[in-house]
Amino acid sequence: MLDEEWLLVFDNVDDFRDLALFLPNGAVKHGSIIITTQDSQIGPYNLNRIAVEPFNSQDGSWLLFEHLGQQMSDIDPEESTLAEEISDLVDGLPLFLTCIGAFIRQANCTLREFIDTFNEQTAPWTGRGAKAAWRYEKAPEAVFDIALSKLPPESRELINILAFLNPDRISDDILVSDHEDPSLQFLNRENRTL
Amino acid sequence: MLPSPILIQIVGLPQRNVQFVRRGIELQAIHDFLWSDVYSKTNNLTWCILHGMGGVGKTETALEYAHANQSRFTKICWIRAETGSKRIYSYCKLAKRLGLMAEEKIGSEADVEKVREWLESTGTCTITPQL
Numbered sequence: 001m002l003d004e005e006w007l008l009v010f011d012n013v014d015d016f017r018d019l020a021l022f023l024p025n026g027a028v029k030h031g032s033i034i035i036t037t038q039d040s041q042i043g044p045y046n047l048n049r050i051a052v053e054p055f056n057s058q059d060g061s062w063l064l065f066e067h068l069g070q071q072m073s074d075i076d077p078e079e080s081t082l083a084e085e086i087s088d089l090v091d092g093l094p095l096f097l098t099c100i101g102a103f104i105r106q107a108n109c110t111l112r113e114f115i116d117t118f119n120e121q122t123a124p125w126t127g128r129g130a131k132a133a134w135r136y137e138k139a140p141e142a143v144f145d146i147a148l149s150k151l152p153p154e155s156r157e158l159i160n161i162l163a164f165l166n167p168d169r170i171s172d173d174i175l176v177s178d179h180e181d182p183s184l185q186f187l188n189r190e191n192r193t194l
Numbered sequence: 195m196l197p198s199p200i201l202i203q204i205v206g207l208p209q210r211n212v213q214f215v216r217r218g219i220e221l222q223a224i225h226d227f228l229w230s231d232v233y234s235k236t237n238n239l240t241w242c243i244l245h246g247m248g249g250v251g252k253t254e255t256a257l258e259y260a261h262a263n264q265s266r267f268t269k270i271c272w273i274r275a276e277t278g279s280k281r282i283y284s285y286c287k288l289a290k291r292l293g294l295m296a297e298e299k300i301g302s303e304a305d306v307e308k309v310r311e312w313l314e315s316t317g318t319c320t321i322t323p324q325l
Binding site: 003004005006007008009010011012013014018019021022023024025028030031032033034035036037038039040042043047048049050051052053054055059062063066067093094095096098 | 207213215216217220223224227228238239240241242243244245246247248249250251252253254255256257259260263266267268269270271272273274275276278281285303306309310313314316
């Protein structure tokens with residue numbers, strides 16, 4: 001017997017059967033396993049489950065201020081209300097609050113200005129009345145639309161290309177090279193402005 | 195007191211998110227599921243499933259738990275589970291770190307098998323977790 005205390009984290013599991021090859025067999029009586037998944041029903045029924053819920057308005061505003069590099073003690077109540085409003089716009093999803101924080105910093109805009117821009121972007125969807133339907137599907141897209149709309153065309157083109165490549169590691173040799181295709185020539189070494 | 199020097203090995207764990215906020219209840223719940231007497235460490239493989247919609251922070255919560263509790267474990271392996279090749283790659287890295295790999299070549303299912311055998315070979319831990 002080895003005196004070991006191990007922890008395995010399986011991040012982003014779609015199907016429990018995918019883990020069959022990796023899990024120690026049933027006789028094992030030792031170790032810790034954490035699984036993250038979007039599927040609340042995954043695996044045998046008797047495994048311990050924790051539902052990770054979106055942030056409430058206040059927690060969402062705290063995350064936003066964290067990403068804006070602001071101390072909670074420095075924030076006036078009006079700003080706080082605006083931040084809570086932003087959190088509600090994306091249903092308290094931390095991923096989007098993180099993006100919004102980065103965007104606001106980069107664009108150097110106020111929370112009010114962000115809300116106005118966001119509402120402009122999502123206006124066509126809110127007009128449909130089916131609020132529940134767009135909230136999850138369209139609000140997140142609006143976050144990215146705002147961010148993408150501020151990029152120069154060549155940067156957007158590059159993002160479109162990156163979307164098809166390995167999310168973890170992309171060799172820059174693939175991108176920066178002597179392309180002959182006119183649509184790729186902005187990536188050529190001598191033209192590289194990115 | 196540790197009986198002998200234990201090599202703490204951490205494989206594939208992404209960097210800690212310094213901007214992580216809240217989630218105290220969830221972190222405590224993970225801890226309870228993995229360590230409480232009910233799911234006693236002496237005689238059980240303990241599990242915790244974090245579920246929720248995309249973007250809600252499941253990964254970040256698991257990551258924070260792993261970082262904050264590093265001292266409780268001798269081995270931590272973070273496995274990116276979304277594709278078969280990523281799962282195998284994670285296990286092969288672990289096999290390498292455990293010294294279970296015969297060759298330098300990475301990415302074979304035989305290494306996955308070796309890691310699984312290693313996991314099964316570990317026993318009741320007599321180390322007092324360093325709190």
